[in-house]
Amino acid sequence: MSDTVDDVDLPYDEDEASQQEKIQALEERLEVLESQNEEMRDKLLDANAENNKYQQKLERLTHENKKLKQSPLFVATVQELTDEGVIIKQHGNNQEALTEVTEEMREDLGPDDRVAVNNSLSIVKTLSNETDVRARVMEVTESPEVSYEDIGGLEEQMQEVRETVEMPLEKPEMFDDVGIDPPSGVLLYGPPGTGKTMLAKAVANETNATFIKMAGSELVHKFIGEGAKLVRDLFDVAREHEPAVIFIDEIDAIAAKRTESKTSGDAEVQRTMMQLLSEMDGFEERGEIRIIAATNRFDMLDRAILRPGRFDRLIEVPKPDAEGREIIFKIHTRGMNVADDVEFGELAEDVEEASGADIKAICTEAGMFAIRDDRTEIRMEDFHSAWDKVQADSDETEDVSKTFA
Ligand SMILES: Nc1ncnc2c1ncn2[C@@H]1O[C@H](COP(=O)(O)OP(=O)(O)OP(=O)(O)O)[C@@H](O)[C@H]1O
Incomplete structure (x- = not known):
């Protein structure tokens, strides 16, 4: 493009064009340039x-x-508000530190408050109350209402649970006399709804022990030190309630095989598991506390937790066989008004893939079918319709979980 007027390529012939023609040519050029300018803008x-x-x-x-x-x-607990600043104690390593806070934050803080701190131990935010967290993740039942008679088809498993959990609680001296250590922890594994939680509750009930349940998934937290702290809390609560049975459901959530990825989340899960193992290793001081864990995903477990002194007694809890299913039907219809012609043996054969939880659902649904039909007595056909419904419902749940997977 030309820089000066002299360089401009004029749209007419300087020597031949008349004044009129020059003006017209220039006007046309101006018009073109204006529209180009517009376009560029x-x-x-x-x-x-x-x-x-x-x-x-x-x-x-x-x-x-x-x-x-x-x-x-990181998570810490406020110890004290002093003139110099706020004294906090970090969870996980229990180290105390003095940190400064703004005036507004100071007004919101009090001793025992849980706070999140960053690398330089400055308080970033306050967290919900610890007792709330404890209450949310821990279920403490003084005496669960499940007895051995409520469990069907798990004779062998029940026997083993009794030996490994009940005996050490009731007759610890026998182990001393014989000179062996009782098994440290019992791991129940098998498909969902087969009675693992029931077994743990029943043994707590029969030994008059407090049942303390925590789900492994609840131990996986986003704050460093939180999972390990909850594990310590779990054992503290158990010590306060001796004799106690600690039941950790979904143990795979904190004890899965290590993955390749080394994210900070993985490291936190690892720390939680280490805390659990170290609590278990302190067996001597554990007194009258027994630990039962359960999983549906045995294949996923890190073998480190199965070593001697840890979860060293493995008990498989499978789906019930026909005989077991018949017993479970009888257990769950104990209080129900069932017609004389109902054949539990036949029903047990019909519901081949059903778990204990499925059978319980079938019994309740069968009752609903009778009510819908304005009857107070439950017939064979009600149980069949109920099984169809339970299967359809579980297919639906599967589809939904696939959709959201
Ligand atoms: N063997 C069984 N005998 C009688 N009832 C059973 C049995 N198994 C399961 N049930 C019924 O199913 C319900 C759920 O069982 P439970 O919670 O013990 O299963 P689980 O194996 O712990 O399942 P999950 O792995 O899903 O936690 C029980 O409350 C009970 O009503």
Whole structure:
């Protein structure tokens, strides 16, 4: 493009064009240039808008990036508010530290409050109350209402649970006299709804022990030190309630085989499991506390937890066979008004893949079918319709969980 007027390529012949022709040619050129200018301005506006969009995206990504790079937060408990600052105690390592806080934050803080702190131990936010967390994740029952008679088809398993959990609680001296250590922990494994929780509850009931249940998934927390702290709490609560049976359901959530990825989440889960193992290793001081864990995913477990002194007694709890199913039908219809012609043996054959939990559901549903039909007596056909419904419901749940997987 030309820089000066002298260089401009004129739209007419300087020597031949008349004044009129020159003016007209220049006007036409001006018009073209104006429309080109307009076009360029539009493009510039578009480009600016686009630029803005990219700028925003860049900001968002930079923010995300920063968040990802940020180190995780730690959990601590406020010990004391002093003139020099706030004394906090970190969970996990139990170290105390003095940290400064803003005046506004100081007003919201009190001793025993749980707070999240960053790497430099500055308080980032306050957390919900610890007792709330404990209550949410721990189920403590003084005497669960399940007895051995409520469990069907698990004779062998029941026998083994009694030997490994009941005997050491009731007759610890026998182990001393014989000179062997009782098994440390019992691991129940098998498909969902087969009676693992029931077995643990029944043994607690029969030994007058407090039943303390915690789900492994509840131990997986986003704050460093939180899972390990809850494990310590779990054993503290058990010590306060001796004799006690600790039941850790879904143990696979904290004791799965190590994956390749080394994210901080994995490390936290690992720490929680280590805490559990170290509590179990302190067996001598554990007194009248027995530990039972359960999983549906035995294949996923880290073998480290199965070593001697840890969960060293494995008990498989399978789906019931026909005989077991018949017993479970009888257990769950004990209080029900069942017609004389109902054949539990036949029903047990019909519901081949049913678990104990399925059979309980079938019995309740069969009752519902009778009510819908305005009857107070439950017939064979009600049980059959109920089995169809239970199967259809579980297919539906499976479809839903597949959709959301
Ligand atoms: N063997 C059984 N005898 C009688 N009832 C059973 C049996 N198994 C399961 N049930 C019924 O199913 C319900 C659920 O069983 P339970 O919670 O013990 O199963 P689970 O094996 O712990 O399942 P999950 O692995 O899903 O936690 C029980 O409350 C009980 O009503």
